[in-house]
Amino acid sequence: MGKTSRISGFHKLTVEERLKIVSEFAGLSDDEAALLKKRGHLDIQTADRMIENVIGTFELPLGIAANMIINGKEYLIPMAVEESSVVAGVTNAARIARSGGGFFTSNTGPLMIAQIQAVDVKDPFGAKLRLYEKKDEILRIANEQDPILVKIGGGAKNIEVRVIETAFGQMVIVHLIVDTRDAMGANAVNTMAETLAPYVGEWTGGRVYLRILSNLADRRLVRARVRVKKEEFKGAEDVLEGMIYAWAFADADPYRAATHNKGIMNGISAMVIATGNDFRAIEAGAHAYASRTGRYRSLTHWEKDQNGDLIGTIEVPMAVGLVGGATKMHPISGVVIKILGVKTATELGEIIGAVGLCQNLAALRALAAEGIQKGHMSLHAKNIAVSAGATGDLIDVIAKRMVEEGTIRMDRAQELLKELKKG
Ligand code: MEV
Numbered sequence: 001m002g003k004t005s006r007i008s009g010f011h012k013l014t015v016e017e018r019l020k021i022v023s024e025f026a027g028l029s030d031d032e033a034a035l036l037k038k039r040g041h042l043d044i045q046t047a048d049r050m051i052e053n054v055i056g057t058f059e060l061p062l063g064i065a066a067n068m069i070i071n072g073k074e075y076l077i078p079m080a081v082e083e084s085s086v087v088a089g090v091t092n093a094a095r096i097a098r099s100g101g102g103f104f105t106s107n108t109g110p111l112m113i114a115q116i117q118a119v120d121v122k123d124p125f126g127a128k129l130r131l132y133e134k135k136d137e138i139l140r141i142a143n144e145q146d147p148i149l150v151k152i153g154g155g156a157k158n159i160e161v162r163v164i165e166t167a168f169g170q171m172v173i174v175h176l177i178v179d180t181r182d183a184m185g186a187n188a189v190n191t192m193a194e195t196l197a198p199y200v201g202e203w204t205g206g207r208v209y210l211r212i213l214s215n216l217a218d219r220r221l222v223r224a225r226v227r228v229k230k231e232e233f234k235g236a237e238d239v240l241e242g243m244i245y246a247w248a249f250a251d252a253d254p255y256r257a258a259t260h261n262k263g264i265m266n267g268i269s270a271m272v273i274a275t276g277n278d279f280r281a282i283e284a285g286a287h288a289y290a291s292r293t294g295r296y297r298s299l300t301h302w303e304k305d306q307n308g309d310l311i312g313t314i315e316v317p318m319a320v321g322l323v324g325g326a327t328k329m330h331p332i333s334g335v336v337i338k339i340l341g342v343k344t345a346t347e348l349g350e351i352i353g354a355v356g357l358c359q360n361l362a363a364l365r366a367l368a369a370e371g372i373q374k375g376h377m378s379l380h381a382k383n384i385a386v387s388a389g390a391t392g393d394l395i396d397v398i399a400k401r402m403v404e405e406g407t408i409r410m411d412r413a414q415e416l417l418k419e420l421k422k423g
Pocket of ligand 1: 083256259260261262263282363364367371
């Protein structure tokens, strides 16, 4: 019989047993299986509780971006990311932002939205108003689900009811707006929405299907602002101009905006991952927010002030927490939070927003000047040298030669490796 991925009770097996099955299935060598058995800082019992069917753990480099000042306070920024130049970019851009005082931030508070979907409602507009009349009762039922959250000042605060047009006619959509304090809040708001669903069914006279949070967390925005003094561009004034043109390009053209915003997410996601938060939620929220005008646009804005200094701003949803989930279970996330020295989820969110803006500053500056490849290449060359089999000092020697020659390719790295090993 050929191999099959149908493995009954896979989840009930131990990590070892699962790994044995996977090794046989994929023909892993003993060395490859041993790699999966290597343990890092995340112990396997914790990993096995975090997700299903665990066979090992997966590591990323954790780097520190230096030079960051936010609201007058010095921060070291931990970033977990696989791409070279990301940490260097924030470090360099944070340095040039220092003379303008660094970054300044604000936020809208930690308000999440839960959605409840009612279909086949005979009188959707009447139902909408019936729901508004029940607002106090809705908030009371929701808040009964999480007395601790209410005690610390959070909980369901408001509702909004929308009638939307869909491929299957009008639907009544209830938004429950919940202050989730220091939690990302998915569990809290989903529990509230699930409890409310039968009531919404009864009060609308329709059928309720979905009851789940929205990742378009546009009530949980962070904002960051930076001023880069024109003196930072002395002798390269056209770079400052080029950066503003680069922003205008991104804001006008979704093809460019996708890359521009990807660069912003380099900084945001690296911090979200390092702090054990849900980076898919943040990515989804950011891109949906970038499309809120009906066209996918830049998350940042760049302009010049009356002095000719460069002013950058960002506004982005930031549903991150400090309690619950991987933020508490992953041992490194706790250390990362200590390095950041943050006390609240909103402070964390603001820092992440500022880092996104800082990353964008780095990218636009490089793009408007020498391009990104120059900075990228020496690290990239080292990666290629390692992939070609270089070890120890040979990595730097081969990388340097390839950068000097302007040929950073695997075949050239292999050639050089052969040559140098012979010599
Ligand atoms: C690469 O990861 C990110 C950039 O492409 C962003 C940008 O183009 O603005 C450099």
